[in-house]
Amino acid sequence: MGDLISSIAWVKRGVAARHPSKQSLNGADIERIKAIANLKLEDARTELERVRKRRGTGYGPERRR
Secondary structure, three states: OOOOOOOOOOOOOOOOOOOOOOOOOOHHHHHHHHHHHHHHHHHHHHHHHHHHHHHOOOOOHHHOO
C-alpha cells in the first residue's frame, strides 16, 4: 500500500508555508496549555456526571436495563 495522507480540509495552494517554521514553547506557554486542557477535562467530567444523574444511573448506557 502506498503512503496515505489524510486530511479533513484542503488548503489552497500558496496559503500554507512550503517549509513551516518550528515553534518553541516556554514554560509559561506549556502551563497555559495545561490549564486550558484541565478546564476542558473538568467541563467534560461535569457534563458526564450531569447526564448520568439525568438518566438515573451511575453508569453509562451499557449498564441500563
